[in-house]
Amino acid sequence: MPDDQSQNASQDGATGALPTYLRIAESLTIDIGGGRLAMGDKLPPERQMAADHGVAVATLRKALAVLSERGLIERRHGSGNYVLGGKSNIGTYALFRLELPGGGGLPTARLLDLTKTQKPDTLPYIGSFPTGIRMLRLRYLSDIPVAVEEIWLDLRWYDENALNRRTISESLYHTYQTRLGLSISRAEDVIHAGTLPDWSPDEFGLEPGTRMILVERRAYDQHGSPCEASWTWYDPSRAQYFARIL
Template identity: 70%
Template structure:
């Protein structure tokens, strides 16, 4: 017999910060990651819609918009007169389909990020190759999962995309790839990751709670656009006590 998930009342969500995804999409992304990680298993019955809406501090209409997105993604089904049931996990859908960090020991976790610094600069010699220009847009961010700081990341976007539209700390969404698509017409369709150990950089904020130069798992990524060309490279240092890397093969 499938288990039914219960919901408890929670305060109304505060106003979303600048760059936050729409509330319905935040809810959909959190549930998508919970299903993909197995925290919500195939056959589970979600809590009643009014109870879920109260738990998340949103109107029922907002919750239903999020649930419809999950239906469209093939993650849940809505049974008339019975409720909403999980169909199964799928990590290849959603705004964060290429994000491989999740909460350690439990999976999932709603991803958010705060921009620490953004500037045009000369690409470092150690950066994986992402175009002919020696200049790129450097973005440094503090990454969170369910409001817990888990990582810092340094991202480099190739200069050929910088004239497509403005990118600023104020107009970047919590999902950088979504911002690329909305503002630059750049679609990141695949990525290759190499994982090794690396020392936390000197610009790491104290909020991460780890000393600079601490040796941590380091994800080196090269991401490719809709034409198959390398468009972005990044380094992500993450705390293995709070986050884990997950990939399903194939």
Template identity: 40%
Template sequence: MNSVNHAQPLPVYQQIAELLVRQIKAGYWHAGERLPTEAALAQTLSVAVGTLRKSLALLEKQGVLERIQGSGTYVKSVQGTQQIYELFRLELTNGPGLPTAQILDVAQARPEPGMPNWDGAVCWRVRRLRFLSQVPVALEEIWFPGTRIANLSAPELGDSMYLFYQQRLNVWISRVEDQISAATAPDWAPATSPLQTGDWAGYIERQSWTANNELAEFSKTWFDPKVCRYSSRLSQ
């Protein structure tokens, strides 16, 4: 009997590191700017100072921050860094927020009309409710080829599908293409969703490719524009 490989949530210090990078990229702090004191930042983020220090040490190691003895912690650079949620484009209207997910359904299905069909292969379809800093913001439906893994269940999936692809399928997403419009929420929206069936929502269709130009995933996202927004930033 095969044991299920339960996905483990990111350690709290790594979650905080991800959130800090999202805030830096959103313009909360700029290169050369000093972050609030550790005590103030830990209080704002509702974590212990020791946990925050692990987050700051991780970002210092990645070259994002610079810690100067007796002076404080400064933003160094986020150029060239690749965070777990680097390609997650939704943000709360009052700040980036930390992405998490609740799995609603995992099933095998044939691709729907208008979707990539991966030569007619049966696909895995994952439906999720997405959160930003514990606020429900979106519904998400993810499709990927069933040939990549024979058996799959909800406990095996964590908050980041891209991390699951890396760790379990040895698939690395290198680029994505998003098409944004408006659509009505699907008929599988749970009662806990901010969107109910038929509600108008922001709508994203995404195709995700590997470095070998292989289409690895197709997804649909319905998001509530009252609580979140789609953000994409370019820099030179």
């Protein structure tokens, strides 16, 4: 019998862990938002999906209910679940483009550091405040550490009571939306080679300075203004970047 309460490595000592059903919903949202699941596709049978995710069918159905509420799938009685698409409802994880080499992978994260500090000169423009919020994270896919991230948020969106070590969820964009009223409307990614930073934790298993794939992102708020910049260093032997151009 699958254990729905099992804890994975990314939750140890972490705050803001998402419920299992919501993690599954966000994982499927990524697949829909990234185009891996296209409009009209039929999802596998629920029992098979539950087994694939290591959960009970009841938990899987809670995840599917979230997707249905978002307008991403249609649940047809006696037939199955079908993808509707719905770019306006792709959710808070839909801009996350990393997946396991074979596809998929349940995304989780552990916050390493959160600091209010002076913006470096090399930071892309994300707002006029001279200081910003710097966050460092270790990212996982299905319990496998695949990437480290450095994220900067402009101070105009910061509320220390709403955004702190205790309140940050594994889904940072979910935290932005529910606690700050910030919705990320779009993002621009540039992908090239980079070297692993010196703050990378031992758990990642690679030495600082190791050559990696680097994704540089600038994200925009619901008003169309730049609000966040990030760098994601990922190991191409553990993860791949996926996006379908439609």
